[in-house]
Every structure is written in C-alpha cells, then in structure tokens.
Amino acid sequence: MEWFSAEGYEFARQVLQRGIAAVYLVVFLNAAAQFPALLGEDGLLPAPRFLARIRGRGIPTLFHWHYSDRFLLAVTWVGAVVAALLMAGVPQAGPWWLPMAAFLLLWGLYLSVVNIGQTFYGFGWESLLLEAGFLAAFLGSDDVAAPVTILWAFRWLVFRLEFGAGLIKLRGDKVWRNLTALYYHHETQPMPNPASWFFHHLPKPLHRVEVLGNHFAQLVVPFFLFFPQPVASIAAAVVIVTQLWLVLSGNFAWLNVLTILLACAAVSDAAVQAVLPEIQFAAPDAGGTPAAFAVVVGGVTLALLYWAWAPLKNLVRRDQLMNASFNRWHLSNAYGAFGSITRHRDEVVIEGTNDPPGPQARWQEYEFRGKPGNPHRMPRQFAPYHLRLDWMMWFLALGSYGAWFPVLLQKLLAADRRTLRLLRRDPFGGRPPRWIRARVYRYRYSTPAELRRERVWWVREPRGILVDPVEGPGPGRIPS
Structure with a gap:
C-alpha cells in the first residue's frame, strides 16, 4: 500500500484534522447561541414552517424527523463535544474508522443545520466547511499515513476556492480590472474590524499594489499547489500570507481561517522543518495501511472525481456561478466572493x-x-x-x-x-x-x-x- 500513502505529510494531516475540528467547534457554539432566535420555533424565519414547505423534496436533514429548539440544541452540543475531542486528537489515537466516524458525524449534523438555515445560512463558507469536514473524515488515524488522494482533494478544494474567487473578480466589477477595488472595499465590506479604518487610509498606490497581489495570489499561485515540492509548499505559503492579510483587515467569519488550514494540505514535513528544524514528526508506517481503509478511500476518491466535473465546468463558464452547490450534500461546490464592490456604505x-x-x-x-x-x-x-x-x-x-x-x-x-x-x-x-x-x-x-x-x-x-x-x-x- 505504499503507493496509497502520502509520506512526509504528517504536519498537514494534524493541522487539517485538528484545525477543521476547531472550526466545527466554533460553528456549533454559534448555532447554539443564535439559531433559536433566528430560526427556532418562534424565530425570525421559523424552521418548522420551512420544513413543512420542503417535505418530500429530498433535502437531507435530521430535522425532517423532528424539530424543536431543544433538539436543535442537543444536536449542536453533541457536535461541539465531538469537535472538541477531535481537536484534542482523541479519536485519531484509535483505529482508522474512529476519526472517520467522528468527522462524518460532524458533517452530517452540520449539514442538517445548514439545510434548514435558509437565508441566515446561505453563505459560501457553510459549504466550504461541509466539504472540508467530509474530506477530513478520510485522512486516517495516527497509525496510518494520510492517503495521497485525499490530500490532492484538499488541494483541489483550495484551487477552486482561490481561482474561482479570482475569476469572479475579473469577470465582475471593473474596479478589480483597473486595480481600484480597495479604494472602496475596506470601507464598504460587510463588517469592518479594528484595523479596517487604517487599511482604508493607506496610500492609493499601495491599494493598487494590493489588488495586483490579490490577482497573482488567486489567479496564478493556485496552479503551483499541484507542483512537486518545495514549489507546492511555497504556493501554500503565499495563500496563507494573503489570507492572513484578510484576517487582519476584516471580519469574514471562518472563511480566511479555514482557507489557511486547507492550504496546509500542500505543506510537506520537510518544508516545515526547513523553517523550524526543531520540530520532528513521527512518520506512520506507510506499509501498514489496512486494506479496508484503502478500499473506503478508493471509493470516496472515485466519488470526488465524479463530483469535480460540475465545479470544473463552472470555472470556464462566462456566467460563472458564485457560492453554488451542485449536489444536496454540499460536496460539489463553486466558490467566490466580492465579484462586485459597492462604492458607498x-x-x-x-x-x-x-x-x-x-x-x-x-x-x-x-x-x-x-x-x-x-x-x-x-x-x-x-x-x-x-x-x-x-x-x-x-x-x-x-x-x-x-x-x-x-x-x-x-x-x-x-x-x-x-x-x-x-x-x-x-x-x-x-x-x-x-x-x-x-x-x-x-x-x-x-x-x-x-x-x-x-x-x-x-x-x-x-x-x-x-x-x-x-x-x-x-x-x-x-x-x-
């Protein structure tokens, strides 16, 4: 099974599993705090009424069986506990199927929430987290090497996210093409943060350089994620740095943090040790991959290849869709953001x-x-x-x-x-x-x-x- 395993990517596996679990912990706590007021039995858009309208439409959610605010809270707290255990690495210390079951549980519970969340859950990063959580289920446990096909699937996810966002910008508002988008964006973005005022007042020539750098990071760099090492790790580092810039300049929920985590799928252990030589990684036995695990991952890989076709076609369409799901499970998605920039707030x-x-x-x-x-x-x-x-x-x-x-x-x-x-x-x-x-x-x-x-x-x-x-x-x- 040596061909099946990606040796030298233990750092990537640990960051992906524990980091994605941390994001799930945040979103389940978020749902516990906000869902009842927004979408509960007596919320602004009550979920029971929505469930009555979609009955029979094949939309997957546990709440077809039963909805109550108490049951919703039970789902969110179960999700939060499982996410915390994955953050701590507890399921990963067991057999390969244990972290798989834990991540699939997170994915299924959050899918159930998102699919009845209506407009309050209509953001692209909901689908991004669902897709990431599903992929994380097949990274294996600590005693097997991460499957190479799953790491490539993570890179394909980052490619769609970044390249899709870059194309949306070029095909959308002219301010992205004439490099003036950041004359407005920091002031008109949905939710500025403490540094946004300062970013807005940077010199306009620097704003133009920022936009040019954004185009490079989103339209050129993603291709290099598929190159041999160390090129792929360098490309991932560029993605990470540009996402940190966005973290500093605005509040975009978990989009930027999750993108940083996903980009780590292209970072090799050797690249990490070149920067931090004191860090050592315990390499699992690549030859010890259970046959059942390989069969499961092989089947999932075939499904991922099938699901890749729709978002790939979307990237080359003139009328490219932004933040769209091509199946009900949120496992075949198109991404993008800010195809147009408002000039006033x-x-x-x-x-x-x-x-x-x-x-x-x-x-x-x-x-x-x-x-x-x-x-x-x-x-x-x-x-x-x-x-x-x-x-x-x-x-x-x-x-x-x-x-x-x-x-x-x-x-x-x-x-x-x-x-x-x-x-x-x-x-x-x-x-x-x-x-x-x-x-x-x-x-x-x-x-x-x-x-x-x-x-x-x-x-x-x-x-x-x-x-x-x-x-x-x-x-x-x-x-x-």
Whole structure:
C-alpha cells in the first residue's frame, strides 16, 4: 500500500484534522447561541414552517424527523463535544474508522443545520466547511499515513476556492480590472474590524499594489499547489500570507481561517522543518495501511472525481456561478466572493421611542454587535465567530429586503428576550418601546483629522426612512 500513502505529510494531516475540528467547534457554539432566535420555533424565519414547505423534496436533514429548539440544541452540543475531542486528537489515537466516524458525524449534523438555515445560512463558507469536514473524515488515524488522494482533494478544494474567487473578480466589477477595488472595499465590506479604518487610509498606490497581489495570489499561485515540492509548499505559503492579510483587515467569519488550514494540505514535513528544524514528526508506517481503509478511500476518491466535473465546468463558464452547490450534500461546490464592490456604505439603523412620533420625539438606537452604528464606536473583531444577523443587516442596506426584517421589528416591539440577546445594546432595558422605525444612513470613514478632533470612526448623514414608525402594544411591560 505504499503507493496509497502520502509520506512526509504528517504536519498537514494534524493541522487539517485538528484545525477543521476547531472550526466545527466554533460553528456549533454559534448555532447554539443564535439559531433559536433566528430560526427556532418562534424565530425570525421559523424552521418548522420551512420544513413543512420542503417535505418530500429530498433535502437531507435530521430535522425532517423532528424539530424543536431543544433538539436543535442537543444536536449542536453533541457536535461541539465531538469537535472538541477531535481537536484534542482523541479519536485519531484509535483505529482508522474512529476519526472517520467522528468527522462524518460532524458533517452530517452540520449539514442538517445548514439545510434548514435558509437565508441566515446561505453563505459560501457553510459549504466550504461541509466539504472540508467530509474530506477530513478520510485522512486516517495516527497509525496510518494520510492517503495521497485525499490530500490532492484538499488541494483541489483550495484551487477552486482561490481561482474561482479570482475569476469572479475579473469577470465582475471593473474596479478589480483597473486595480481600484480597495479604494472602496475596506470601507464598504460587510463588517469592518479594528484595523479596517487604517487599511482604508493607506496610500492609493499601495491599494493598487494590493489588488495586483490579490490577482497573482488567486489567479496564478493556485496552479503551483499541484507542483512537486518545495514549489507546492511555497504556493501554500503565499495563500496563507494573503489570507492572513484578510484576517487582519476584516471580519469574514471562518472563511480566511479555514482557507489557511486547507492550504496546509500542500505543506510537506520537510518544508516545515526547513523553517523550524526543531520540530520532528513521527512518520506512520506507510506499509501498514489496512486494506479496508484503502478500499473506503478508493471509493470516496472515485466519488470526488465524479463530483469535480460540475465545479470544473463552472470555472470556464462566462456566467460563472458564485457560492453554488451542485449536489444536496454540499460536496460539489463553486466558490467566490466580492465579484462586485459597492462604492458607498449605507446602514439601516433601528430606533424606538415611547413618545408620539413627531419632531419632538426622542428616538433611541438599538446597537448591533458588529455592524457600524454609533460613529464613536471603534469596529470590533469577531471572526471566526459569525454574527449572522449583522451580516443580514448589511445585505438589507444593499436592497435585499427579506421576510425576516418585519418580524425582527415586531420582536423588538415586544422586547423578545432571545432577539435582544443578539444585539449589543437595547436602549429600553428589556422593556417594549411604544414605537419603532428603521432609518437609512450613509456612512463613510472619518478622516484622520476628524478622528483626532471628534473621536469618531464614522461620519454619517441621514438618507431616508426604510420603515415608517410602527406602533406596539405599549411600554412598561416586560414580557414573560
């Protein structure tokens, strides 16, 4: 079985298994904290209603059998425990089938969540994590060498992710072609982080160099992931460095962290030791691969080759799809991001009052955790944690008015406790306001002079009313 095993990739296997498990731990904790308020029995888009609509459509999810918020929490906590065990390397210390079963369990549980998550789980990195978790199931345990075909499948995944994103940009907005995209992106991205203001104020010639470097990293470097060593390790290092740049400049949930982990599939033990010679890797016996493990991996490899055809065709299409799944299991996917760049930043601000609407009414703002609100508040770092409601508020300001938003306003009018826990600040201290409305503001970053003088990170001006004042049942009552 020596042909079957990838000798000299123990570092890659350990990083992939433990790192992907760590991301799963984050996403299951994220679901436990946010899913009931967003999609639970009394959520903004209740999952039971969605399940009733998709019954019989063949969408795989455990929740066809039963949905309740309690069952959802049980699923998320089981997933979190299994992910923590994989992070610690416990299943990997057993036979080859034990980490396989653990990762397939993670994949199946999270697939069940994603497939009923509707718009709140409609992000490309959900499919990326599902595909990565499925592949990690077939990396084996500590006493066998990692299968070479699975490591190549990880490289193919990184290739699709990076090259697909690069093509989307070139085929999309002209600002990527004329190298001016970063004149706008750091200011208009969905959720800026503490460094985004500083990145935005870098000199414009440097922004052009950044875009050019991005094109090189996404359109040229991915091909070298398939080259012999040490070229593949160098290509992976370029991917890792560019992803770290994105980690520093914005909040993109676990997309960049997971991409860094996946790129390690192309990093050999020899490359790591060339940089850190004190690190030693215990090489498993390549000749000791169980025949049953080889048969399973061989069958999976054939399935992966079959599933590769649809995303490969997508890469050469003029109307390339972005963040699309070609099967119900999220195992054949197309990726990409920011095919177009917005030039201005609008934000929807929700306000409430106990006064009669009019010129004298004192409106108070609800503050979200991550999206821009109070101009004096410095943006925060949240990634790899995913603030799903904040992200949907960004899409809302772009004109994507979803059915969830009127429900959100009604929840705030009722001072729904689960909903309020998704926010940073409730100006009414848990009590219902009498009226609520939604306004649109145009935001821009402050200049360095404005930041020094006024201590504001943002400057904003009103653009209009999105939702006129809506009256609730009245203030003073704390709901049970």
